[in-house]
Amino acid sequence: MSRILPHPTREQIELPGVMDCLSDPIRLAIVYNLAKREKEVGELRCGDFYGLSGKSNLAYHFAKLREAGLMETRAVGTARLMKLRREDLESRFPGLLDAVLASAERDAERLQLPVLEFTEA
Amino acid sequence: MSRILPHPTREQIELPGVMDCLSDPIRLAIVYNLAKREKEVGELRCGDFYGLSGKSNLAYHFAKLREAGLMETRAVGTARLMKLRREDLESRFPGLLDAVLASAERDAERLQLPVLEFTEA
DNA sequence: CAAATGGTTCAAGAAATATTGAACATTGCG
DNA sequence: CGCAATGTTCAATATTTCTTGAACCATTTG
Numbered sequence: 001m002s003r004i005l006p007h008p009t010r011e012q013i014e015l016p017g018v019m020d021c022l023s024d025p026i027r028l029a030i031v032y033n034l035a036k037r038e039k040e041v042g043e044l045r046c047g048d049f050y051g052l053s054g055k056s057n058l059a060y061h062f063a064k065l066r067e068a069g070l071m072e073t074r075a076v077g078t079a080r081l082m083k084l085r086r087e088d089l090e091s092r093f094p095g096l097l098d099a100v101l102a103s104a105e106r107d108a109e110r111l112q113l114p115v116l117e118f119t120e121a
Numbered sequence: 122m123s124r125i126l127p128h129p130t131r132e133q134i135e136l137p138g139v140m141d142c143l144s145d146p147i148r149l150a151i152v153y154n155l156a157k158r159e160k161e162v163g164e165l166r167c168g169d170f171y172g173l174s175g176k177s178n179l180a181y182h183f184a185k186l187r188e189a190g191l192m193e194t195r196a197v198g199t200a201r202l203m204k205l206r207r208e209d210l211e212s213r214f215p216g217l218l219d220a221v222l223a224s225a226e227r228d229a230e231r232l233q234l235p236v237l238e239f240t241e242a
Numbered sequence: 243c244a245a246a247t248g249g250t251t252c253a254a255g256a257a258a259t260a261t262t263g264a265a266c267a268t269t270g271c272g
Numbered sequence: 273c274g275c276a277a278t279g280t281t282c283a284a285t286a287t288t289t290c291t292t293g294a295a296c297c298a299t300t301t302g
Contacts, residue, residue: 015149015232016144016146020140028137046248046249053291054291056250057291058249059249060291075249077248078299093224095223096224099214100140100217104136167280177280180281184280198269198278199268199270200279201280
């Protein structure tokens with residue numbers, strides 16, 4: 001399971017791909033939770049998101065997020081640790097992620113954005 | 122042709138709908154051009170966008186943009202004049218539209234964002 | 243080595259979106 | 273009124289995206 005997971009370089013990150021990722025409720029919830037726990041834990045594992053959907057469906061969304069350049073995934077043992085590519089996103093699209101996250105936070109209830117519980121690493 | 126075109130109120134504008142609109146190349150091009158000519162002409166007509174796609178396809182995208190709250194459409198004679206709902210968007214999602222437009226401008230070539238020619242009102 | 247853990251991949255089906263062309267509606271004009 | 277101009281709507285199709293479950297793979301653990 002340690003096949004190389006393809007990540008775009010910073011320069012390869014495209015606006016439409018990012019916007020598309022953030023327009024899907026499940027992916028927005030993933031990014032939202034990733035951002036929310038960013039300072040504390042930094043990275044999260046796939047299993048932390050099982051509240052959102054089934055395993056294989058999540059794998060699909062993770063791949064989209066990774067391929068669009070929103071997050072970075074690294075394999076550690078049997079797990080995968082994921083984190084937001086904040087700096088890359090900020091560099092390519094200044095202010096965009098923050099604006100989206102702030103709006104998401106404000107509308108969290110309305111958007112039914114779940115705040116997940118995370119296992120301690 | 123003057124049936125009432127439904128517009129959401131400011132409060133009804135939802136983040137996913139807006140993001141989804143901006144993730145489509147045609148709709149992004151529409152918004153981009155709308156923003157670009159905003160100061161000069163303010164409003165644009167459907168026909169100004171015929172370079173992007175066919176009439177009926179554009180009508181479909183216009184409806185999406187309108188229903189998502191990105192633009193306002195008013196009927197004037199046989200034409201429709203459209204403009205960005207800048208203030209409403211800024212109020213609901215501060216900084217979002219500007220961040221998207223700035224990134225789109227920077228990547229205009231790469232995204233092949235066409236700058237259309239507009240008929241004088 | 244065998245089994246458990248944590249995820250990915252694949253194929254299939256469901257559902258949502260986008261695109262097209264033809265028909266229709268409204269307004270403006272001679 | 274009759275016709276042109278400007279868009280919309282509808283139905284059909286094409287395309288894309290999402291979702292699910294089963295099979296699979298790699299890593300750790302006993």
